Amino acid sequence: MTTFGEINEPSSRTAWEDWDDVLCSENYVDLHLEKTVEAPKQIDTFIILEGRYLYDCIRAHHELDLVNACSEVNLRLYRTRKMNNYVCTIRDYNLILSSEIVELLKPYINISTDVIAILTKPLVEYQVSELVTKDYVIRSLSTSKQSPNTLDINFTHLEQPNIITGVSAGVICWREITDKPAVALVCYIEHPEELQIQELFNFLEKFKVIPHVEKTQHNNLLNSNLYI
Amino acid sequence: MAQINHWKMLTDCDLSGYTLIIPSVAVGNVGQLACDLVISSLRMRKIGLVYSPALIPILGYDPYKIGSTNLSGCCELYECAERKLIILLLRAPLVYKYGQKFLTEVVEKFKGENVKDIIILTSSFAHERKHIMSSPFRYVVNELSPHTSTLRTLDWVEHESKSETVKILGGGFASLLYEITKEKSVPCLVLYKFASEGDNIPDAYEMVQYLNTVVPLFDSSDIYSQLVHPVSWKLMFGGPPPRDIY
Numbered sequence: 001m002t003t004f005g006e007i008n009e010p011s012s013r014t015a016w017e018d019w020d021d022v023l024c025s026e027n028y029v030d031l032h033l034e035k036t037v038e039a040p041k042q043i044d045t046f047i048i049l050e051g052r053y054l055y056d057c058i059r060a061h062h063e064l065d066l067v068n069a070c071s072e073v074n075l076r077l078y079r080t081r082k083m084n085n086y087v088c089t090i091r092d093y094n095l096i097l098s099s100e101i102v103e104l105l106k107p108y109i110n111i112s113t114d115v116i117a118i119l120t121k122p123l124v125e126y127q128v129s130e131l132v133t134k135d136y137v138i139r140s141l142s143t144s145k146q147s148p149n150t151l152d153i154n155f156t157h158l159e160q161p162n163i164i165t166g167v168s169a170g171v172i173c174w175r176e177i178t179d180k181p182a183v184a185l186v187c188y189i190e191h192p193e194e195l196q197i198q199e200l201f202n203f204l205e206k207f208k209v210i211p212h213v214e215k216t217q218h219n220n221l222l223n224s225n226l227y228i
Numbered sequence: 229m230a231q232i233n234h235w236k237m238l239t240d241c242d243l244s245g246y247t248l249i250i251p252s253v254a255v256g257n258v259g260q261l262a263c264d265l266v267i268s269s270l271r272m273r274k275i276g277l278v279y280s281p282a283l284i285p286i287l288g289y290d291p292y293k294i295g296s297t298n299l300s301g302c303c304e305l306y307e308c309a310e311r312k313l314i315i316l317l318l319r320a321p322l323v324y325k326y327g328q329k330f331l332t333e334v335v336e337k338f339k340g341e342n343v344k345d346i347i348i349l350t351s352s353f354a355h356e357r358k359h360i361m362s363s364p365f366r367y368v369v370n371e372l373s374p375h376t377s378t379l380r381t382l383d384w385v386e387h388e389s390k391s392e393t394v395k396i397l398g399g400g401f402a403s404l405l406y407e408i409t410k411e412k413s414v415p416c417l418v419l420y421k422f423a424s425e426g427d428n429i430p431d432a433y434e435m436v437q438y439l440n441t442v443v444p445l446f447d448s449s450d451i452y453s454q455l456v457h458p459v460s461w462k463l464m465f466g467g468p469p470p471r472d473i474y
Binding site for chain 1: 234285297301
């Protein structure tokens with residue numbers, strides 16, 4: 001929640017790279033996937049899981065085989081064991097490298113029948129004129145071409161002026177420009193460490209990214225200041 | 229990595245004789261906000277979108293139409309046939325590494341489309357304004373620009389250049405784009421305002437007013453009443469305060 005009286009000034013993006021200082025050209029990074037593995041001929045669904053919360057959701061399970069990685073941007077590419085799906089996890093990367101990461105993923109994105117990107121953002125960044133009283137909000141962004149995968153829940157479209165940025169945004173943009181279907185689910189969440197978002201877990205189960213997980217009840221007592 | 233920029237035109241348009249406006253991502257985003265105002269007020273039509281590794285990706289639904297299910301990305305082309313105007317709107321900064329190639333392709337593409345001229349809208353750090361009593365606007369124009377003679381008749385302040393190349397501090401890629409237009413012999417005008425970060429909506433209004441002097445877009449008697457805020461400007465300073473505090 002925004003603190004009352006706090007002014008959220010729209011900040012300029014010029015601070016990201018200093019166009020006034022030519023020396024920044026010396027810090028170029030060329031990204032590569034670690035293994036020279038050929039992309040498969042066809043993928044049913046390419047799933048992008050962006051952010052630490054989603055990475056933590058899948059890392060404890062063993063339903064995926066690691067195919068490739070790019071450690072500079074914490075990218076890992078997996079294949080699901082039970083379906084012809086690929087999963088890409090990415091977290092804590094420099095936003096300026098987003099489009100370059102999308103270029104790395106293009107061989108996989110281009111041959112996928114469908115692409116689904118899921119990302120998390122802090123709830124304070126969710127801009128609506130009504131007060132948000134929920135612990136989390138999930139919204140979707142879909143390309144003009146409809147996704148062949150039917151998601152069990154019809155997620156509400158992301159309202160303006162909200163936007164997404166980064167790898168997920170780049171992948172969906174690329175699919176839109178190439179007239180292919182894709183959908184992004186953006187999950188605005190307040191306390192990621194305390195929540196199990198059932199809709200996301202159901203989705204990951206459906207695509208065999210994780211096995212069936214029983215819903216766990218959050219214990220407020222353990223997170224309180226009563227016991228240290 | 230090979231840099232391939234993809235242009236997807238949504239409609240066939242003859243752009244010869246058009247004025248192309250490109251806002252630079254700069255301090256306070258003044259140029260972008262001014263373009264947002266023009267697109268929204270003239271109800272300009274989206275005619276193309278661009279995907280390039282030079283662009284930091286952003287995605288949302290149409291920022292000019294509430295409830296729209298059309299996606300909007302970080303670089304789109306808008307057209308107003310009545311005013312013979314196109315705007316290449318960039319909603320995210322360029323990646324420096326790929327910037328020069330992208331901008332060169334932009335200039336070459338529109339030169340090939342026979343556009344009349346290019347206008348770059350940008351801003352510079354407010355502390356760079358040495359003569360505090362002078363106008364907060366500056367311009368740079370090359371000799372090919374059709375606006376050169378109009379500008380001479382106006383009481384506008386020209387950019388003071390200390391070297392041969394134009395340097396607009398805080399102006400993002402504006403200086404580089406201007407140099408490319410010069411190299412490619414494309415008529416070009418750069419209009420910029422000294423600004424600071426904060427609420428830059430008033431700067432955008434003033435920018436549109438200045439622009440209207442050289443490129444008539446609105447009835448000059450009362451421009452401000454003709455300008456329409458885009459939907460994307462809603463909630464620029466956050467949502468409502470939490471109810472629990474009362």
